[in-house]
Amino acid sequence: xxxxxxxxxxxxxxxxxxxxxxxxxxxxxxxxxxxxxxxxxxxxxxxxxxxxxxxxxxxxxxxxxxxxxxxxxxxxxxxxxxxxxxxxxxxxxxxxxxxxxxxxxxxxxxxxxxxxxxxxxxxxxxxxxxxxxxxxxxxxxxxxxxxxxxxxxxxxxxxxxxxxxxxxxxxxxxxxxxxxxxxxxxxxxxxxxxxxxxxxxxxxxxxxxxxxxxxxxxxxxxxxxxxxxxxxxxxxxxxxxxxxxxxxxxxxxxxxxxxxxxxxxxxxxxxxxxxxxxxxxxxxxxxxxxxxxxxxxxxxxxxxxxxxxxxxxxxxxxxxxxxxxxxxxxxxxxxxxxxxxxxxxxxxxxxxxxxxxxxxxxxxxxxxxxxxxxxxxxxxxx
Amino acid sequence: xxxxxxxxxxxxxxxxxxxxxxxxxxxxxxxxxxxxxxxxxxxxxxxxxxxxxxxxxxxxxxxxxxxxxxxxxxxxxxxxxxxxxxxxxxxxxxxxxxxxxxxxxxxxxxxxxxxxxxxxxxxxxxxxxxxxxxxxxxxxxxxxxxxxxxxxxxxxxxxxxxxxxxxxxxxxxxxxxxxxxxxxxxxxxxxxxxxxxxxxxxxxxxxxxxxxxxxxxxxxxxxxxxxxxxxxxxxxxxxxxxxxxxxxxxxxxxxxxxxxxxxxxxxxxxxxxxxxxxxxxxxxxxxxxxxxxxxxxxxxxxxxxxxxxxxxxxxxxxxxxxxxxxxxxxxxxxxxxxxxxxxxxxxxxxxxxxxxxxxxxxxxxxxxxxxxxxxxxxxxxxxxxxxxxxxxxxxxxxxxxxxxxxxxxxxxxxxxxxx
Numbered sequence: 001x002x003x004x005x006x007x008x009x010x011x012x013x014x015x016x017x018x019x020x021x022x023x024x025x026x027x028x029x030x031x032x033x034x035x036x037x038x039x040x041x042x043x044x045x046x047x048x049x050x051x052x053x054x055x056x057x058x059x060x061x062x063x064x065x066x067x068x069x070x071x072x073x074x075x076x077x078x079x080x081x082x083x084x085x086x087x088x089x090x091x092x093x094x095x096x097x098x099x100x101x102x103x104x105x106x107x108x109x110x111x112x113x114x115x116x117x118x119x120x121x122x123x124x125x126x127x128x129x130x131x132x133x134x135x136x137x138x139x140x141x142x143x144x145x146x147x148x149x150x151x152x153x154x155x156x157x158x159x160x161x162x163x164x165x166x167x168x169x170x171x172x173x174x175x176x177x178x179x180x181x182x183x184x185x186x187x188x189x190x191x192x193x194x195x196x197x198x199x200x201x202x203x204x205x206x207x208x209x210x211x212x213x214x215x216x217x218x219x220x221x222x223x224x225x226x227x228x229x230x231x232x233x234x235x236x237x238x239x240x241x242x243x244x245x246x247x248x249x250x251x252x253x254x255x256x257x258x259x260x261x262x263x264x265x266x267x268x269x270x271x272x273x274x275x276x277x278x279x280x281x282x283x284x285x286x287x288x289x290x291x292x293x294x295x296x297x298x299x300x301x302x303x304x305x306x307x308x309x310x311x312x313x314x315x316x317x318x319x320x321x322x323x324x325x326x327x328x329x330x331x332x333x334x335x336x337x338x339x340x341x342x343x344x345x346x347x348x349x350x351x352x353x354x355x356x357x358x359x360x361x362x363x364x365x366x367x368x369x370x371x372x373x374x375x376x377x378x379x380x381x382x
Numbered sequence: 383x384x385x386x387x388x389x390x391x392x393x394x395x396x397x398x399x400x401x402x403x404x405x406x407x408x409x410x411x412x413x414x415x416x417x418x419x420x421x422x423x424x425x426x427x428x429x430x431x432x433x434x435x436x437x438x439x440x441x442x443x444x445x446x447x448x449x450x451x452x453x454x455x456x457x458x459x460x461x462x463x464x465x466x467x468x469x470x471x472x473x474x475x476x477x478x479x480x481x482x483x484x485x486x487x488x489x490x491x492x493x494x495x496x497x498x499x500x501x502x503x504x505x506x507x508x509x510x511x512x513x514x515x516x517x518x519x520x521x522x523x524x525x526x527x528x529x530x531x532x533x534x535x536x537x538x539x540x541x542x543x544x545x546x547x548x549x550x551x552x553x554x555x556x557x558x559x560x561x562x563x564x565x566x567x568x569x570x571x572x573x574x575x576x577x578x579x580x581x582x583x584x585x586x587x588x589x590x591x592x593x594x595x596x597x598x599x600x601x602x603x604x605x606x607x608x609x610x611x612x613x614x615x616x617x618x619x620x621x622x623x624x625x626x627x628x629x630x631x632x633x634x635x636x637x638x639x640x641x642x643x644x645x646x647x648x649x650x651x652x653x654x655x656x657x658x659x660x661x662x663x664x665x666x667x668x669x670x671x672x673x674x675x676x677x678x679x680x681x682x683x684x685x686x687x688x689x690x691x692x693x694x695x696x697x698x699x700x701x702x703x704x705x706x707x708x709x710x711x712x713x714x715x716x717x718x719x720x721x722x723x724x725x726x727x728x729x730x731x732x733x734x735x736x737x738x739x740x741x742x743x744x745x746x747x748x749x750x751x752x753x754x755x756x757x758x759x760x761x762x763x764x765x766x767x768x769x770x771x772x773x774x775x776x777x778x779x780x781x782x783x784x785x786x787x788x789x790x791x792x793x794x795x796x797x798x799x800x801x
Contacts (some may be wrong), residue, residue: 036637119709135600242414249413361621
């Protein structure tokens with residue numbers, strides 16, 4: 001039982017080590033190193049032995065010295081003897097090994113006397129593995145987007161694996177794609193349109209949603225339950241179903257290709273969720289405050305402005321952020337309603353750019369970086 | 383006293399909610415009914431533009447007669463298919479100027495030329511000339527004349543408003559264009575996208591629910607695909623998966639995993655050899671589903687994480703005392719606690735994925751076996767320019783969704799009764 005657990009543990013930990021080094025190798029390849037093999041056998045074997053020796057040594061030697069020695073040995077064999085790769089690659093391997101050994105130091109022989117120890121080990125390594133893998137899988141496309149926007153057309157075609165950025169070149173050359181999309185493709189205008197539409201949507205949505213949410217949260221009136229349930233159902237309703245009738249009506253009213261048209265549609269589609277989120281928060285505000293305000297002869301306008309809004313600023317700002325993101329990222333309606341480049345939003349402009357097969361990809365990616373950055377910035381702040 | 387208070391309360395409530403309700407009804411509920419109306423009509427994209435009578439004003443001076451000037455109106459019917467009836471024309475002229483030999487159809491009243499042009503057929507064009515003369519023989523300035531713009535009004539049939547109905551669109555939707563294949567593709571896309579995103583949501587939520595270094599950062603990183611603009615992400619993926627110079631194919635070739643590049647977004651089928659069995663996999667559809675999962679698992683992650691953090695710790699401690707291992711704990715404690723969230727998530731994601739348009743449109747445009755129902759709405763309505771057909775497809779979508787929701791709630795309701 002114990003031996004089985006130990007073997008399972010050693011295999012899992014070495015698999016984990018293998019996945020770490022593999023990701024490092026992929027990243028190194030993308031920086032122009034010529035690596036064409038993951039060296040599964042060597043890595044697995046070394047990882048297995050290191051895990052096993054760790055178990056046997058236990059805490060007889062100081063942890064830091066132990067980690068250091070093993071990391072050096074592994075790096076020497078893997079990076080120098082077998083493949084003879086540059087020093088920065090080996091530093092990376094060394095750090096990975098140091099991290100790995102500091103993770104496995106808590107296991108010792110006693111640990112495997114316990115029941116379910118192999119299951120526990122499995123889940124612990126799965127978590128670690130998941131964190132590394134998910135970060136890689138999620139961040140990689142974003143990283144690629146950013147790097148591609150700094151490359152030239154030729155560099156992209158010659159070696160699609162070269163993801164290094166040449167910082168020695170002129171700043172003007174480095175940011176060439178950005179200059180081009182602003183100058184030739186007039187991205188400044190699209191950014192302005194997108195900002196006006198999204199910020200406008202936020203403001204109008206809040207103006208409509210705060211009173212409505214207050215009424216749903218606090219007042220008694222006929223049709224209240226109907227309203228609060230239909231809000232959610234409407235929120236689920238598919239945008240693609242709305243497109244054709246809205247298109248016909250908007251073209252007859254002359255609202256296509258106009259910011260006003262977009263504002264109306266965006267506000268209507270974000271209102272249900274804004275009301276739903278706000279009324280949930282408004283319900284949590286103590287009623288006594290409003291009762292005091294009523295005694296002070298405040299009307300509903302005063303109550304909303306002097307009590308509800310100041311007290312629910314955090315909720316309002318998160319709703320504002322959410323609505324902003326929806327409006328900023330929206331694509332379907334801007335695709336349908338806008339066909340005049342003068343009124344394009346950013347998303348629509350990028351899609352329009354890509355419609356031309358001649359457009360170099362680095363311009364497309366520079367546009368993508370511009371449209372993505374604000375959103376990621378906000379989500380990190382939040 | 384109390385009565386009047388509650389009346390005031392009601393009135394206030396209506397004042398507060400009406401603007402929002404009105405807007406939502408106008409933009410969301412009205413189109414749903416309009417869809418039903420349009421889907422029973424034969425309407426093309428070109429029919430929905432309202433025909434307008436138009437006039438372009440051109441001013442020409444007459445040589446050696448500065449007190450006279452010639453105005454040419456180029457009149458036309460903007461529509462290529464519809465007649466405009468009862469056209470009224472009005473144009474203003476500055477003071478002290480009057481028209482000479484005015485056309486029979488027109489009258490000159492108080493500085494205005496008013497004409498009744500009658501009916502114009504489709505594509506109608508006419509050059510209409512008026513010669514103006516100043517009453518006091520002074521020179522007429524061109525810009526004085528130009529500062530006024532002619533106004534034309536007319537009546538025309540609106541094809542959308544007549545009461546001619548047909549079942550042709552539905553017949554076409556259901557019996558042509560491979561409806562079954564369309565339905566199946568949509569179902570695969572929706573179902574696997576939903577299930578995949580929920581599974582990854584559970585995995586990541588479990589992961590982040592433990593303490594580790596950089597946990598808050600990890601939480602925001604996990605949200606990136608969900609909050610990023612779909613346009614940017616889809617094009618990045620397209621670049622990543624490109625068969626000729628895409629990074630993924632180059633990497634796989636470099637590490638000798640594959641020999642020839644695979645066109646992940648442009649190939650309909652791929653044959654996989656699985657223990658001697660040849661399996662045909664819909665490649666482009668699978669890629670699109672993977673993108674779908676990648677982009678939408680964060681929503682499941684958020685929902686499930688919130689639920690996981692609300693599970694009382696003593697449950698796990700009690701299970702530990704009973705000698706349960708991690709797998710048993712997950713199956714017997716965690717799963718039952720999150721089933722409610724998962725069933726809500728399943729419904730939300732199923733409905734949304736069923737109607738997802740942008741992702742597939744941007745990645746493949748509906749080519750190579752990825753044509754789903756929403757893509758079909760767009761293709762019928764805007765690529766083939768048949769608005770009626772597009773509407774009919776969206777009605778089919780709504781019907782299918784209603785059927786799904788009906789069965790889903792029946793199932794969920796039964797479950798709730800049993801518990």
